[in-house]
Amino acid sequence: MKKVRKAVIPVAGLGTRFLPATKAQPKEMLTVIDKPIIQYIVEEAVAAGIEQIIFVTSSTKRAIEDHFDRNFELEYRLRQKKKTAEMKDILRISDMAKFVYVRQKTPKGLGHAIYTAKDVVGDEPFAVMSGDDIIDARVPAIKQLIQVYDKYQDIVVGVTQVPKKETSKYGIVDPIYIDDKTSEIKKIIEKPKVEKAPSRLAVTGRYVLTPEIFNILGKGKKGAGGEIQLTDAMAEHIRKRAGYACTYSGDYYDCGNKLEFIKATINYAVKRKEFRGPLKRYLKKI
């Protein structure tokens, strides 16, 4: 049985929902307190045993490469000022995993972004983690998916319940429940009309896929929005083989959405001793 060792993180999108903040910086580098969104996601992957992170980038995303690399000038200055804790933290970031970067030259959709990583992934199962979806969980969400993969040996998507009226924003699964957390997927649909959504279980940026998916993505079939959709490729895979949904335990924050981003910030802030008291008092006051 092959282990899930690699994670593909697509970060090529323009981030227009967060303008003007994203005019000159990647949306994935927006900070939730003092860490960029993307670092939360990489830390989740590493905590789940992922060894190699494959970023699918585009021309405006160099800050992400710099963030996960060494910064000798900064290290030199921190050493001079004897800021050892900061120094340790900075060094840890570049040592967390092996980082690989591939470019998506044209924005043809999520499915196309994943296909761009085909040669680096090779012939093994791999995780896909969206670059702006943070999931705060005791057991890393992607680890929960990997556990389902290890058991059933086929593709897995992470899902969570969303309000009915929001189903048209997501990939939605039609589940056959195996237990309260795991289901076999009967059908999966990308951004269905609300009245056509087969359930309220939405795909939220976590997947475990097998290399067979590349054969389907390679056909370049366009779906919703004229883009090559990962959801459509999974739907085809499931028709031929099988696929599973994991209702992970954890709180999902779509950090490409401004309100969700604010909620993520407050969530992580009240968890930190230094902020909890003053922040709660301030929120009460306003």
Ligand code: G1P
């Ligand atoms: C993508 C996927 C969709 C998923 C969503 C949230 O859509 O295509 O299936 O539900 O991410 O992770 P996007 O938000 O990029 O339009």
